[in-house]
Every structure is written in C-alpha cells, then in structure tokens.
C-alpha cells in the first residue's frame with residue numbers, strides 16, 4: 001500500500017484542509033496519514049475561529065507516524081505560524097520524501113490562514129526542500145515580492161521562486177480571468193509546460209487548491225513521475241469542480257466522487273512551452 005501524509009489544518013466544514021486531503025487520498029487509492037497544525041471552525045461562508053496546535057505536538061504527530069510508516073510523499077497545507085513551519089522543517093530535515101508544499105495563506109472568504117510573520121519562514125525553511133510548490137496568484141505574488149497581473153508576471157515570479165532551491169513551481173491560474181483555467185508549470189532545469197482546462201463558472205470552489213495539491217501528492221505516492229502526477233491532479237480537480245455537490249450556501253466544496261465516474265471524460269490540454 002502506498003502511504004502519504006498531509007500536514008495541514010482541519011476544516012470542520014469538510015471542504016478544504018485535512019478533510020479535502022484525506023478524501024482525495026482515499027479516492028486515489030493511497031493510505032492517508034495526518035499531522036494537524038490547526039483547527040478551524042469553518043463552513044462554506046468562511047472561517048469563524050482558529051486554534052493552532054503547539055509546535056511540539058505537530059512534530060510529535062509527524063514523528064510518531066513516520067517512525068512506523070514508510071511515507072513516500074508528504075504535502076503541507078495551512079501551517080499558520082513561523083514556529084510550526086520551523087518545527088515541520090526540523091522533522092523533514094533528515095527524511096527522504098517527495099514534498100508538495102501548498103503555500104496556503106488566505107481562505108476563499110478572506111480569513112488569514114498564515115500569519116504574515118510566517119511568510120519568510122516558509123521561504124527560508126520549506127521552499128528549498130520542496131519537490132514542488134503550488135502557489136495561487138496572490139500567494140506567488142507574496143512569496144516572490146512582485147505584483148502579478150499577466151502571464152508574463154507569473155513567469156517572472158516563478159523564476160524568482162525557483163531561485164530559492166525549489167525543484168518545480170506550479171502557478172495555479174484559478175484567480176486569473178479567461179475561459180480557460182490555465183496552470184503554468186516551471187522546472188528548475190529550465191523546462192516548462194502549461195495545462196489548460198475549461199473554466200467552470202461556479203461558486204463551488206472551496207478546497208480546490210487543497211484538492212489539487214493532495215492529488216499531486218497521491219499520484220507521487222503511487223509512483224507517478226512529477227509531470228504526470230501534476231497533469232493527472234489537474235484532471236482530478238477539474239472533475240471535482242465541474243460536478244458540484246451544491247452543499248452549503250456559500251462557496252461549496254469540490255466533489256471527490258467525480259473522478260472515479262468521469263475520469264475518461266475530462267479534457268486537460270498540455271502545451272509544452
């Protein structure tokens with residue numbers, strides 16, 4: 001059995017965070033383990049409260065699982081504070097795992113999920129050891145320090161991020177305009193490609209980023225090459241958005257049941273750049 005781990009926050013509403021990650025892992029046939037960094041009281045309207053977990057206990061959750069299970073791929077989501085980021089990096093320092101860093105900063109409803117003082121810690125401790133990072137446009141702008149209003153800016157930001165030592169940057173285009181949802185993927189070796197899918201006009205996008213990075217982690221855990229894992233994950237999230245469950249009155253969650261029913265009917269165009 002392929003084993004993966006998510007180090008992230010709990011979303012009591014079940015649409016994002018640890019809950020989205022475990023649903024994705026289950027649907028993709030890998031065994032999911034967890035280290036919870038924070039609890040959120042959350043629904044499809046937004047985040048009502050956050051309680052963070054102490055650094056030592058985040059580390060203990062990770063170390064306890066890693067002592068027993070051969071975890072092949074690990075993702076991080078909401079890490080909340082510089083202290084938690086430092087603790088996670090300390091645990092990962094002597095481990096050999098594929099690392100997917102989703103630099104979660106702000107929830108769809110606007111609530112901060114990462115303290116501002118933690119952005120530097122993320123750049124210093126986690127980006128250099130990442131196999132792949134998956135920023136959305138606002139996160140890429142924060143991390144690179146440049147404003148992003150065009151595809152050209154996004155490319156510039158990706159190259160700034162590659163200088164931190166990360167092996168691959170997936171610039172998610174969910175927040176850009178246009179009929180296509182375009183994600184641009186840049187590797188440290190200078191190669192790149194674009195993935196395009198039809199943009200779905202919907203409010204049901206709570207947890208899209210978590211779902212996408214969890215799917216990359218699951219496919220890496222199953223032994224897929226990084227590029228194939230990223231493309232397959234885009235198909236998973238496209239299906240999860242395009243077959244909405246219509247739960248809740250705000251930004252509804254993605255649908256994890258869709259992939260197994262429709263995986264041969266999804267179109268993601270891959271354009272080599």
Ligand SMILES: Nc1ncnc2c1ncn2[C@@H]1O[C@H](COP(=O)(O)OP(=O)(O)O)[C@@H](O)[C@H]1O
Pocket residue numbers: 135136137172173174175181182183197198199200201202205207208209210212234237238241
């Ligand atoms: N309305 C949409 N239709 C199709 N794909 C989308 C849509 N919104 C986001 N995506 C895709 O979902 C994934 C997550 O993107 P994004 O929403 O930018 O991340 P985040 O949830 O971190 O803000 C990306 O692959 C993006 O292209």
Ligand SMILES: Cc1ncc(COP(=O)(O)O)c(N)n1
Pocket residue numbers: 008009010011016017018040042077078104106107108113205206207208209210211
């Ligand atoms: C606990 C937690 N983690 C992450 C997100 C971000 O969700 P999204 O995938 O929509 O950016 C969230 N809303 N809550």
